[in-house]
Amino acid sequence: MSKDPYFISQYVGIKNTKILKNAKLIFSTQQDSEVLPFLKEVYKKVGLNYPKYHKMDPLCKLGILATSVLLKDSDFSNETALVFSNASSSLNTDLRHQQSIENIVSPAIFVYTLPNIVLGEVSIKFGLQSENAFFIEEDFNPKLIYEYTELLLNSKKAPSVVCGWIELKNAEYDVFLCFISKQGEIPFTTENLKKLYLFENE
Amino acid sequence: MKEVLLQDDAIISPLGFSTQENIEAVKAGRSGLLFHNNRRFSLGGFYAGIIDPELLATEFLKIGNPTKYTKLEQMMLLSIYKVLTSNSKIDLSTTGLIISTTKGNIDLLKGGHSFSEDRFTLNSLAKVIQEFFPFKSQPILISNACISGGLALIMAKRFIQAGKFNSAIVVAGDLISDFVISGFQSFQALSKAPCKPFSKNRDGISLGEAAAAVYVSTEIDSKNNISIIGDSTSNDANHISGPSRNGDGLFLSIQNSLKEASISAKNIDHISSHGTATIFNDEMEAIAFNRSGLKNAAVNSYKGLYGHTLGASALLETIITKHSLLNNELYKSHNFDDLGVSVPLKIIQKTEKREMTYALKTASGFGGSNMALVLKKIENV
Numbered sequence: 230m231s232k233d234p235y236f237i238s239q240y241v242g243i244k245n246t247k248i249l250k251n252a253k254l255i256f257s258t259q260q261d262s263e264v265l266p267f268l269k270e271v272y273k274k275v276g277l278n279y280p281k282y283h284k285m286d287p288l289c290k291l292g293i294l295a296t297s298v299l300l301k302d303s304d305f306s307n308e309t310a311l312v313f314s315n316a317s318s319s320l321n322t323d324l325r326h327q328q329s330i331e332n333i334v335s336p337a338i339f340v341y342t343l344p345n346i347v348l349g350e351v352s353i354k355f356g357l358q359s360e361n362a363f364f365i366e367e368d369f370n371p372k373l374i375y376e377y378t379e380l381l382l383n384s385k386k387a388p389s390v391v392c393g394w395i396e397l398k399n400a401e402y403d404v405f406l407c408f409i410s411k412q413g414e415i416p417f418t419t420e421n422l423k424k425l426y427l428f429e430n431e
Numbered sequence: 432m433k434e435v436l437l438q439d440d441a442i443i444s445p446l447g448f449s450t451q452e453n454i455e456a457v458k459a460g461r462s463g464l465l466f467h468n469n470r471r472f473s474l475g476g477f478y479a480g481i482i483d484p485e486l487l488a489t490e491f492l493k494i495g496n497p498t499k500y501t502k503l504e505q506m507m508l509l510s511i512y513k514v515l516t517s518n519s520k521i522d523l524s525t526t527g528l529i530i531s532t533t534k535g536n537i538d539l540l541k542g543g544h545s546f547s548e549d550r551f552t553l554n555s556l557a558k559v560i561q562e563f564f565p566f567k568s569q570p571i572l573i574s575n576a577c578i579s580g581g582l583a584l585i586m587a588k589r590f591i592q593a594g595k596f597n598s599a600i601v602v603a604g605d606l607i608s609d610f611v612i613s614g615f616q617s618f619q620a621l622s623k624a625p626c627k628p629f630s631k632n633r634d635g636i637s638l639g640e641a642a643a644a645v646y647v648s649t650e651i652d653s654k655n656n657i658s659i660i661g662d663s664t665s666n667d668a669n670h671i672s673g674p675s676r677n678g679d680g681l682f683l684s685i686q687n688s689l690k691e692a693s694i695s696a697k698n699i700d701h702i703s704s705h706g707t708a709t710i711f712n713d714e715m716e717a718i719a720f721n722r723s724g725l726k727n728a729a730v731n732s733y734k735g736l737y738g739h740t741l742g743a744s745a746l747l748e749t750i751i752t753k754h755s756l757l758n759n760e761l762y763k764s765h766n767f768d769d770l771g772v773s774v775p776l777k778i779i780q781k782t783e784k785r786e787m788t789y790a791l792k793t794a795s796g797f798g799g800s801n802m803a804l805v806l807k808k809i810e811n812v
């Protein structure tokens with residue numbers, strides 16, 4: 230395996246009514262901090278213009294929102310891999326499906342009861358036919374995300390990777406995604422992933 | 432690059448509580464798909480491969496108290512236990528643990544049980560498995576729809592080659608729950624009869640439940656060995672609940688895994704397909720195999736015997752494929768009658784002896800996910 234230097238080219242954080250890109254605030258609202266009103270308000274303000282968004286469950290909306298901000302004005306290959314993780318899997322939609330079991334079950338809800346559906350939605354939006362993985366961890370685990378992303382890059386299974394954390398529980402959301410490629414200034418390391426994630430959480 | 436080999440394995444399914452019992456059932460063409468009463472269905476029930484909970488609890492009693500563990504935990508713990516007891520060289524202080532499932536203990540979400548409130552979470556499942564044995568390292572947990580078990584195995588190989596650990600236990604498991612039955616029923620994806628992969632009159636999937644575990648390491652054994660020599664996953668970027676019509680993602684996965692294996696499609700003796708028996712899946716796979724130049728490889732699906740065991744399926748089916756290679760036996764594709772896909776495929780219609788070296792395992796799932804891995808038999812001379 231050859232070891233080229235890789236960088237955290239771009240990063241995005243979405244938490245508590247704020248969106249930050251590369252540590253700069255690009256959106257915030259004084260409105261309701263709950264996930265549903267936030268996801269509705271942000272759609273127009275960020276200029277998403279992607280009608281499929283409205284059909285998605287909240288976890289996928291967060292994923293589309295975060296990757297749209299992250300990859301805006303970036304050159305990325307359609308082989309860019311996706312390495313996502315969270316703690317609660319698809320719990321938000323699992324609960325909705327569970328409540329419907331004794332009544333009318335909707336396939337449009339059931340399909341979102343898997344955490345990796347967000348990888349599918351992001352792949353469709355950006356035309357990525359690439360390596361995908363969804364890890365479940367108790368907390369953001371920069372070491373695991375670093376190690377798996379690094380091996381994908383070193384083994385040439387992907388030229389670049391979008392990796393990070395996308396958690397949604399009890400209407401509280403916490404998203405931290407990075408675009409890892411050969412361009413950039415922040416070296417791609419476990420410590421830097423941890424530092425940038427903690428900065429977002431300050 | 433380090434050679435990563437499939438070592439000891441175990442399967443817990445309606446067809447038996449060991450790999451050997453399962454292989455015997457596969458050879459005999461004994462299916463685990465039976466009719467189960469269920470008021471959700473206008474026919475009064477559905478065909479599925481369900482593990483008898485009492486038989487399971489009796490088996491589990493040999494290693495623990497079945498009242499303290501959920502059905503899925505019992506299945507997954509037993510599968511790992513059987514691997515550990517068949518190989519005394521496994522060192523739990525250095526061996527990695529990779530766990531995969533789609534929905535874990537989701538049947539606990541509705542409440543009304545004696546377990547702790549958060550027992551339904553995937554992290555709780557991972558903790559129960561880690562602490563039972565116990566494994567020293569933190570488990571790696573993957574939930575990637577119906578490729579989960581195969582992806583977990585791919586990760587074991589990749590992490591070993593990258594030097595994270597020298598060996599790993601990979602385990603996969605999923606249950607048939609009301610949660611999953613109601614969802615697939617809402618998609619009208621369930622077959623009225625036991626599912627018929629690749630057949631003309633196939634009408635959907637049969638569900639199944641199983642757990643499977645395998646020990647993966649770089650140790651070359653004195654007997655013949657099976658090595659993972661190529662692997663890939665690829666998204667269709669097409670649809671979240673249906674496969675790409677031209678099999679794009681699966682085609683790419685196959686291309687990438689053959690390239691890493693440094694072999695051509697002609698070398699593949701056998702394909703253990705996903706073969707769920709939905710109209711769209713089987714057609715998509717047939718197209719992807721043809722596009723890859725694989726129309727002469729002998730293809731089967733194990734779904735007619737086990738049903739679709741979701742996150743367990745790709746691992747369970749890789750284990751059976753490993754034994755198929757070692758035994759030089761091609762296993763019949765159960766419930767197949769007339770070819771019902773638009774392009775040619777060589778479906779295995781009779782279990783028979785065949786000298787083989789290379790096999791391809793494929794799987795696809797919701798979220799547009801696809802995976803392929805190439806297995807090679809290394810003869811010990």
